[in-house]
Amino acid sequence: MSEAAHHEALIDALGAELTPVRRLPPPWRRALGWLLVVVVTAAVLLVRHGATTMMHRWEVAPDLGVAAAGAVITAITAALTSFVLAVPGRTLKWAWLPVPSALVWIAASGMGCLRAHIPGMPVMNIHGADDCLIFIISFSVPLSALMIWLLRRACPLHPALTAIMVGLASAAASASLLEIFHNFDASASDLLMHLLAIAIVIGANSLMGGRLLSRAFVSAPRRG
Amino acid sequence: MAAAQAGDQRAYARLLTASVALIRSVARRQGVPVDTLDDVVQETLLTVHRVRHTFDPTRSYDAWLSAIAARRAIDVLRSHGRREHREVHDEWAFDTHPDRDDASVGAERAQEARRLRDAIRTLPPGQREAVEQLGLKEQSLAEAAQHTGRNTGALKVNLHRALKTLRDRLHGES
Missing domain, CATH: 1.10.10.10 (Winged helix-like DNA-binding domain superfamily/Winged helix DNA-binding domain)
Incomplete structure (x- = not known):
């Protein structure tokens, strides 16, 4: 153990200042906490707007229902992946978990554009699509901020990848919430705006969130 | 590590001492030169201390430690790469950049x-x-x-x- 002898002084110093720490709860429990906030928001929106419009769209155009389910599953899996990747020693293969549902979400939304127009639903114009963009981004910002705050005690060894997952989870959750009072038929401009919003949210997260998360790794709080 | 998380200093010192060999082998695998292995060990031990609350006792300690050591090995390699890139080699510097005032x-x-x-x-x-x-x-x-x-x-x-x-x-x- 002569190699360890070089580091005896450091080991002694670290041992001397050892204090008991509060263990990080398992990733699934922390993901559940974040999803709970999303569910409460969804409940508030449902109470205010009712479910009739949403149900009408899904009945007439089941592909929109599939897209919504894809978004919900993506939000759940990406949230779980964010918390898992923020713990050292977990395999990076976790990053693939939200990919299938994200593909279903995007593909089903794209299919919506090819389908015949839903009777009784206004077709999206650019102005309406702007609202979607603003909604997704304005909901994603607090959701991303909340998750980055929840990750403050974690140790993401791959901050950029973790931040991308945070962005995907937030964007998917916002798109799911938007579904509740989305009074438009799916159109190309709608899909484009959704994709743009998701890209902006993920891009901003990987830039800013990655930096925030890597700072957390460099100087993670000592207190438990 | 579970004992260390609870504040057992002796268990902690034993664990860190036993971890040095694994950290060195992970760093070597990452291509860290022998003369900088100790830098990786020091950085990894400091990080382990800072993030010890992220360890889950139901999972492998070695996997947890190896991931941190690999990350720190990459950081050390990068910082050395930057330094070498920025600093000119001594002999070359003496030959081509003599002091203006001797x-x-x-x-x-x-x-x-x-x-x-x-x-x-x-x-x-x-x-x-x-x-x-x-x-x-x-x-x-x-x-x-x-x-x-x-x-x-x-x-x-x-x-x-x-x-x-x-x-x-x-x-x-x-």
Whole structure:
């Protein structure tokens, strides 16, 4: 153990200042906490707007229902992946978990554009699509901020990848919430705006969130 | 590690000592040169200490430690790469970038200053006073006049004479 002898002084110093720490709860429990906030928001929106419009769209155009389910599953899996990747020693293969549902979400939304127009639903114009963009981004910002705050005690060894997952989870959750009072038929401009919003949210997260998360790794709080 | 998380210092020291070998082997696998392995060990031990609350006792300690060590090995490799990129190699630097002022220049400057001081000391009292007050202490004419009790005109004349004497003396010598 002569190699360890070089580091005896450091080991002694670290041992001397050892204090008991509060263990990080398992990733699934922390993901559940974040999803709970999303569910409460969804409940508030449902109470205010009712479910009739949403149900009408899904009945007439089941592909929109599939897209919504894809978004919900993506939000759940990406949230779980964010918390898992923020713990050292977990395999990076976790990053693939939200990919299938994200593909279903995007593909089903794209299919919506090819389908015949839903009777009784206004077709999206650019102005309406702007609202979607603003909604997704304005909901994603607090959701991303909340998750980055929840990750403050974690140790993401791959901050950029973790931040991308945070962005995907937030964007998917916002798109799911938007579904509740989305009074438009799916159109190309709608899909484009959704994709743009998701890209902006993920891009901003990987830039800013990655930096925030890597700072957390460099100087993670000592207190438990 | 579970004991260390609860605050058991002895268990913690034993664990860290036993971790050094694994950290070194992970760093070697990452391609860290032998002379910087200890840097990786130090950085990893510090990180382990900081993030010890993220360890889940139901999972493998080795996997947890290896992931941190691998990350720190990459960080150390990167920082060394940056430093080598920024700093030029010693021999090359000595050959192509000699000091603008070598040691003899400094010595020469000190000698010149001494000669100037000696020359000032040998000036007649009036002229020396003018140089000291106006040149060295950087007083204004009025302040110097008040200080020495001479009028400003006399001080000016004395300063001019002193400068001429000094110029002649130093140039005459060299």
